[in-house]
Amino acid sequence: MGILSRLREDIKNAREHDPAARSDAEIVLAYSGLHAIWAHRLAHKMWQVKPLKTPARVVSQVTRSLTGIEIHPGATIGRRFFIDHGMGVVIGETTEIGDDCMLYQGVTLGGTSLEQTKRHPTLHDGVTVGAGAKVLGPVEIGEQSAVGANAVVVKSAPAHSVLIGVPAKDRKRREEEHKPLVDPAHYELDPALFI
Numbered sequence: 001m002g003i004l005s006r007l008r009e010d011i012k013n014a015r016e017h018d019p020a021a022r023s024d025a026e027i028v029l030a031y032s033g034l035h036a037i038w039a040h041r042l043a044h045k046m047w048q049v050k051p052l053k054t055p056a057r058v059v060s061q062v063t064r065s066l067t068g069i070e071i072h073p074g075a076t077i078g079r080r081f082f083i084d085h086g087m088g089v090v091i092g093e094t095t096e097i098g099d100d101c102m103l104y105q106g107v108t109l110g111g112t113s114l115e116q117t118k119r120h121p122t123l124h125d126g127v128t129v130g131a132g133a134k135v136l137g138p139v140e141i142g143e144q145s146a147v148g149a150n151a152v153v154v155k156s157a158p159a160h161s162v163l164i165g166v167p168a169k170d171r172k173r174r175e176e177e178h179k180p181l182v183d184p185a186h187y188e189l190d191p192a193l194f195i
């Protein structure tokens with residue numbers, strides 16, 4: 001996928017995930033979450049080249065001072081990632097994030113070990129992490145899970161978990177919550193509403 005198509009995908013994704021977004025121009029100019037992700041893509045590429053590891057850290061830190069979002073260049077991040085607001089987000093070196101994940105401000109994807117091993121979380125596809133939440137250690141959060149605002153997650157969780165509290169526990173989703181009650185593609189507007 002070319003760079004421009006990827007940028008267009010990011011902008012469309014931001015519009016879909018933020019009801020406050022009013023235009024593509026506003027997103028390009030004012031969304032620090034996207035600025036941080038774009039800078040991370042450069043830093044991550046540099047990180048693969050040994051002599052560029054320190055410059056990659058510099059890119060990451062300059063981006064942090066501009067956006068308030070610190071993403072270690074070693075972190076692996078999939079497509080359509082979105083960070084809303086973003087201030088105070090920290091993503092550690094060995095973090096892995098799948099496609100279609102989203103974070104709000106104040107999220108830490110952090111480590112609990114001082115060993116140079118895989119020590120940060122893995123978020124599978126479609127995981128959302130609420131404002132102020134911490135996910136700590138090499139835990140795996142299953143696809144389409146949600147981590148509630150201010151939760152502290154220290155254990156792995158299966159797909160479709162809803163993790164709330166400190167330490168976080170799974171509030172089991174009812175079966176019907178896995179899919180919209182009405183498929184939005186089939187909404188029909190009642191003409192009487194417009195009279």
Ligand SMILES: CC(=O)SCCNC(=O)CCNC(=O)[C@H](O)C(C)(C)COP(=O)(O)OP(=O)(O)OC[C@H]1O[C@@H](n2cnc3c(N)ncnc32)[C@H](O)[C@@H]1OP(=O)(O)O
Pocket residue numbers: 085104129130131146147148149150151162163164165171
């Ligand atoms: C400026 C901005 O707006 S920034 C945006 C910030 N927004 C976020 O960070 C959103 C994060 N989302 C959440 O925290 C959500 O509440 C979720 C994903 C955890 C749960 O959402 P839902 O599945 O819709 O759950 P629902 O709202 O029905 O609540 C279910 C129960 O969990 C409780 N609950 C919901 N969120 C939390 C939370 N973060 N911590 C503790 N308990 C919670 C509710 O009180 C309720 O308890 P009850 O069953 O005893 O009444």
Ligand SMILES: N[C@@H](CO)C(=O)O
Pocket residue numbers: 018019020084
């Ligand atoms: N940007 C999101 C969360 O603040 C909204 O406007 O709802």
